[in-house]
Amino acid sequence: MYSAENWHGGWGVMGFIPFGLLIVVVLAILLIRGGPSWGAGRDRESRRESALEILDRRYASGEITKPQYEEMKRDLKS
Numbered sequence: 001m002y003s004a005e006n007w008h009g010g011w012g013v014m015g016f017i018p019f020g021l022l023i024v025v026v027l028a029i030l031l032i033r034g035g036p037s038w039g040a041g042r043d044r045e046s047r048r049e050s051a052l053e054i055l056d057r058r059y060a061s062g063e064i065t066k067p068q069y070e071e072m073k074r075d076l077k078s
Contacts, residue, residue, distance in 0.1 A: 052073070055072055055073060
């Protein structure tokens with residue numbers, strides 16, 4: 001005759017409760033923290049570059065010349 005232990009391979013319902021609870025806890029932590037990579041992207045998006053930072057970046061990359069940079073910088077500061 002088969003017993004409940006043989007039928008469920010020794011796991012039974014009680015074997016799945018800790019596993020299911022572990023999954024729920026991990027998902028809750030990920031949602032609270034914003035996920036594994038969602039947090040980094042959100043921080044970058046929430047902080048916008050200032051006009052002066054954009055100007056500095058454009059000059060550093062060679063997109064604008066030094067006279068253009070100086071003129072635009074003067075305009076931004078006034």
